[in-house]
Amino acid sequence: MKERKLNTKTLCVHAGQPGQGAGPVVNPIYATSTFKFRDAQHGANLFSGKESGYIYTRMGNPTVKGLEDCVATLEGGAYGLATSSGMAATNTTVTALCSAGDHIICSAAVYGPTNTLLTTIMSRLGVEPSIVDTADLDAVKAAFKPNTKVLFVETPGNPTLVISDIAALADIAHRHNALLVVDNTFMSPILQQPLMLGADIVVHSMTKFLNGHADVVAGIIVVKDEKRYKSFRSVLNHLGGVLPPFEAFLVHRGIRTLLLRMKQHCENGRKVALFLENHPKIEWVRYPGLPSHPQYELARRQMKGPGGMVSFELKGGLEAGRTLMNSTRLCALAVSLGGVESLIQHPASMTHAGMAKEARLAAGITDGLVRISVGIEDADDIISDLDQALAKV
Numbered sequence: 001m002k003e004r005k006l007n008t009k010t011l012c013v014h015a016g017q018p019g020q021g022a023g024p025v026v027n028p029i030y031a032t033s034t035f036k037f038r039d040a041q042h043g044a045n046l047f048s049g050k051e052s053g054y055i056y057t058r059m060g061n062p063t064v065k066g067l068e069d070c071v072a073t074l075e076g077g078a079y080g081l082a083t084s085s086g087m088a089a090t091n092t093t094v095t096a097l098c099s100a101g102d103h104i105i106c107s108a109a110v111y112g113p114t115n116t117l118l119t120t121i122m123s124r125l126g127v128e129p130s131i132v133d134t135a136d137l138d139a140v141k142a143a144f145k146p147n148t149k150v151l152f153v154e155t156p157g158n159p160t161l162v163i164s165d166i167a168a169l170a171d172i173a174h175r176h177n178a179l180l181v182v183d184n185t186f187m188s189p190i191l192q193q194p195l196m197l198g199a200d201i202v203v204h205s206m207t208k209f210l211n212g213h214a215d216v217v218a219g220i221i222v223v224k225d226e227k228r229y230k231s232f233r234s235v236l237n238h239l240g241g242v243l244p245p246f247e248a249f250l251v252h253r254g255i256r257t258l259l260l261r262m263k264q265h266c267e268n269g270r271k272v273a274l275f276l277e278n279h280p281k282i283e284w285v286r287y288p289g290l291p292s293h294p295q296y297e298l299a300r301r302q303m304k305g306p307g308g309m310v311s312f313e314l315k316g317g318l319e320a321g322r323t324l325m326n327s328t329r330l331c332a333l334a335v336s337l338g339g340v341e342s343l344i345q346h347p348a349s350m351t352h353a354g355m356a357k358e359a360r361l362a363a364g365i366t367d368g369l370v371r372i373s374v375g376i377e378d379a380d381d382i383i384s385d386l387d388q389a390l391a392k393v
């Protein structure tokens with residue numbers, strides 16, 4: 001609670017780390033699967049909830065708890081639940097909130113496997129999904145049914161960078177007695193705080209900007225109150241997709257520089273987007289920091305910065321895009337995003353290849369779309385790499 005009053009830069013460094021007093025400066029790795037009880041009564045009290053404390057690492061671990069407190073603080077939430085991946089965060093959330101017979105509305109432009117999870121696995125288990133352009137508020141209103149439990153929104157959406165109005169969607173969801181879940185992976189809590197805009201739950205792939213160093217797969221769920229936290233903790237504990245302490249330690253370390261990194265991602269993203277927009281071989285560029293973005297005003301209102309993700313299409317379409325991706329020397333040809341290094345990839349054949357083609361095209365993910373995760377290298381070096389690769393097209 002006291003931590004809330006500190007500024008974000010300070011919170012990135014200190015949230016969830018040990019406080020004042022003798023002891024370690026950095027929350028250490030508790031490499032232990034289980035914890036000793038004082039006596040039999042203590043063990044019984046921990047299990048019955050009469051006393052709080054650690055029992056078994058799947059149920060909770062001090063290294064993981066430090067990271068959970070850190071991200072919950074940065075998001076302005078009350079509790080975090082670290083998961084083994086971003087997909088585990090989404091799966092745990094949907095499983096905690098929906099039962100067979102329920103309905104869920106999900107953004108059309110989302111991380112590919114999120115779409116696949118809902119349209120294949122969840123639908124097989126009896127949770128019916130509707131895939132909707134959540135930037136279109138009328139389309140969202142029309143999609144609600146009496147059994148709609150969750151509105152799941154990713155904004156900016158992957159990879160089209162379409163932006164959905166979180167405050168308006170929270171209002172619509174609540175009027176229909178549903179909850180708004182926001183995947184905040186593309187922004188990190190530095191650039192967007194969905195809970196502050198009315199969302200009920202935030203999920204992240206911490207694999208991306210939060211960890212920021214492309215060396216961990218991890219996820220997290222942030223909730224606003226203890227009741228939901230307890231019910232989610234029980235679901236996560238029984239599904240089992242928890243984050244191990246080594247990974248939690250690395251992500252917590254990554255977050256100490258999150259604010260600095262996000263500033264650099266925004267600065268470089270802007271420069272790369274401008275360069276591409278002015279290049280004669282480029283057909284179009286989508287970046288929330290360019291006035292050409294259809295929702296530029298909403299982006300400025302809702303986000304504290306445009307981030308490091310840029311999508312574009314070459315005039316020569318897919319073939320030209322392939323030549324470009326095969327010609328970069330600095331930007332690595334790889335999926336994932338949000339790390340310190342720049343990555344380039346082709347969603348239609350890579351991250352979103354699992355989506356049905358019609359659904360993919362309906363979401364604006366064209367065959368020629370190329371996505372760059374702009375890293376924190378020198379912007380001129382990234383641009384000159386793209387320039388030499390474009391010269392080969």
Ligand SMILES: *Cc1c(COP(=O)(O)O)cnc(C)c1O
Binds near residue numbers: 086088219
């Ligand atoms: C990567 C990603 C996910 C899934 O995260 P994993 O850690 O790979 O499981 C979910 N949402 C978004 C927006 C992502 O970029």
